[in-house]
Amino acid sequence: MAERPRLLYLAFFFPPSRASGVFRARATANYFAEQGWDVTVLRGPDRFFDEITGARDDAMTATVDPRIEVAEVEMDYFRWETDVRRYGRFRGNFPAAARNWFNWKQDHVFPDKYQGWGVNALREGLRRHRRRPFDLIVATGNPFASFGSAWALSKLTRRPFVVDYRDAWTLNQFENADMFPPEHPAWKWERRILGSAAASLHVNDALRGWHARKYPEAADRMQVVLNGWDPDVVSDEPPAADEDRPLSFSFVGTLTHVQPIGSLLDGYRIMTERDAHAGARLDFYGHIGFFANTEDELRAQLGLDEEIPGVTIRGPVPKPAIATAYAASDVLVFMTGGSKYVTTGKVFEYMATGKPIVSVHEKGCAAEELLRDYPLWFEPESLDPEHVAAAMADAGDAARKADPDTAAQAREYAQSFTRYAALRPFEQWSRDLVAKRKG
């Protein structure tokens, strides 16, 4: 029997973390394992998920393929530590010198506050490679310290590495502007990493194009691996139509300050005031913000700290149970900060349900490319609440009509966007790369 190719996967946010990027990482590891790879994942420490982000979901761990070896890699908590007792002797006695040392490392070693994790991941990766060599290294960012570790591991082990950009590093995707000033070391590192990576993966073509323009020398090694939906968490069974119940418009996902929630709330209010869909509800499923300690502040910022008639914050739903939220919804609200660089993974899940989707985001969002061919997509002319209300009413009509043929078409269209479908070409490419190297 031929030896299974070995993959080292550097993914800080990996189950039990429930951060938004976990699903792509989990699908990558699971898919490679299913395709016969021997996968080792180096992830962030539990303490970070428990105490710093407060974003942990143990149910997620059970969805990781048991053949995958997952190792927790420790990190230094310099930027996050608030318990003085946990400071080391050096920081406890010389806090300014410790800060200067940390900043120096940011400027001269690697510009990422997760650098400590990256160094430990490098060490752990090397240790495991010495025991049993890997064939390919894949790193997913953020945090981008994983890219630095993959680069160093590749240099030290002479194995190819791939960087997977879940988010852009040096581009502010929401403002279409550079994230760092020109002299910032992140630029130097990104050029260095892309210059020697076997491939870089991007979540949409707009982002691939931006990187290709910035780093033309690496453009021919850039690939698009779309996000997708997870068949184990979203049911693609036809929804049962219930003519009598009031319509439920649902947003499923994490609320952040970049989403145009004001337009949505006003649009919903206008729609219900006009009796377009009497008794229609607006439900929010999911967390408010990515960090538990900023939830109250963000809730107030978004205007959700007071009761709004018909609007319900239903709170987080564990990913494995997300199908129940979709089942309870008639129309899905796709709301994002929007930009030509932002797709979001949620749009794939939404399409998989075969339910009407109403968009609430600026024009030109990357997700529009995907939604354009979805037969139950309703796009307002603008973010003006009047337009949003009209689009919501139309989507509500479509949900009431519940045409089975259109819904079937919608689901069929979504079938081409599963996570695994998106990963298939990359896995094949990786297999070929490893085979070529082994001769």
Place this chain on the structure above:
Amino acid sequence: MDTKRSAAGTAEREAAARREVAVVFKKGALPRLNEYVAEVAPRGVEVTVLVANGPGWRKAEKVDGRAQVLSIGRRENRQPGVWLYLMAVERAPRAVLKRLEQRLPGKAGRAAGRARRIHRKATGKLRTWVFWPVYRPLRPQALRRIAGRRVEALGLARADRVVILDEGAVPFGWMLANRFPGLEVTRTLDKKRHEDLPVTGPTEAPEARDPYIRI
């Protein structure tokens, strides 16, 4: 000593209202502290603040009057190095030149006045470019020693936690954390911690107490 402190402390803590000790060695942290005191004091939380209002605190914001403020500023100013610098470079020449300006008649008096003004400007520059670059890195350790000898005055047995507001106070906080294993020493001012308490006290801040209690 620690066991005794912890046993007595638990009983007292249960009976008494919530009490926190805040440590501020840099004046830049005062607005954040005052905002916190304004939030928690009306809910009955007792806040004791330890300040090191030595050199550089002349234009500092006053601490909210609802907090009890203990000061080690005078002790800081009396450290041999600091005292010698302030006396030799600032106070003594200033006093001499001021007297000369007042007592000498005519041209000599005016020259003394000019010299006093030049001296004032020069001491400002010296403070910025000589005194602080030398003293700043030493200050946290110096204050740790001074404050460490006066820990009893903070009444830590009755404190729920100690909040270290600025980096300069970290060595003192770290020393407390090591000396009192049961004591919470944190860098976070957490308003949410007291949100369960009803607002019972006045929300208007009384006039700030100054001078602070010297320890």
